[in-house]
Amino acid sequence: MTVTSRPWDGAAVGQWLDHRIQAARLDQAAADRRGYEAQDDYDKAAAEEWVCRALQAGGKADDQAAFALHVKSLLAREEYRTTGIYDDRRFDRNVRATLRRIAKMTKANEGFENRLRYQRPA
Template sequence: MSDPSKAWDGEQVRKWLERRFEASRLDQAAADRRGYEAQDDYDKAAAEEWVCRALKSADCTNEQAAFAQRIKELIAQDEYKVTGIYDDTRFERNVRGHLRKLAKMTKANEGFEKTLRYQ
């Protein structure tokens, strides 16, 4: 699934998810302050928060194959329940986009070391 020379690090994945979760919360607050023109940014940040919340405390982060399987299960969901967003369709599209990004990162076992707020 990944480069055998680089071992899967569940702790690093959880740290990355936690940092992205916090960054998405800050992005939502900033978009909320900007008002109507930032509704798309708000929904995008809310989608990232949803993905990180769904995955950060899961036991599957310890194993690469289990984490990849959990991401596939989330992608296959029909809808994602959340309140306070502006456009359900846009939110669901952003959730699936974030999940696909995570699936690629998981498959390659790359990108989890990047913990800066802006990526």
């Protein structure tokens, strides 16, 4: 863990996860309406929703070290099971990318204040 100038805010992390789940669900609905050519977008949004739900269900957002360990344990999994996706390998790849992005955010303790629907990848 790096030493940051501001303290870890577990409530902000929880709110960020809530907002990302809502945004991912909206992105899935939009991709579903666009049809076949948007299957990759659907899987990417489904992966983000899966990650945020898994992190939220862990209940470790109040402690930075515990949250980072939870992200690391999810990254160590062999595969990620879910239904309703188009391509399992693409979904797994997007889950890992999302987990790595959240791991960087956790380590730096920044980015959780951004609650916009569309976010630039880090």
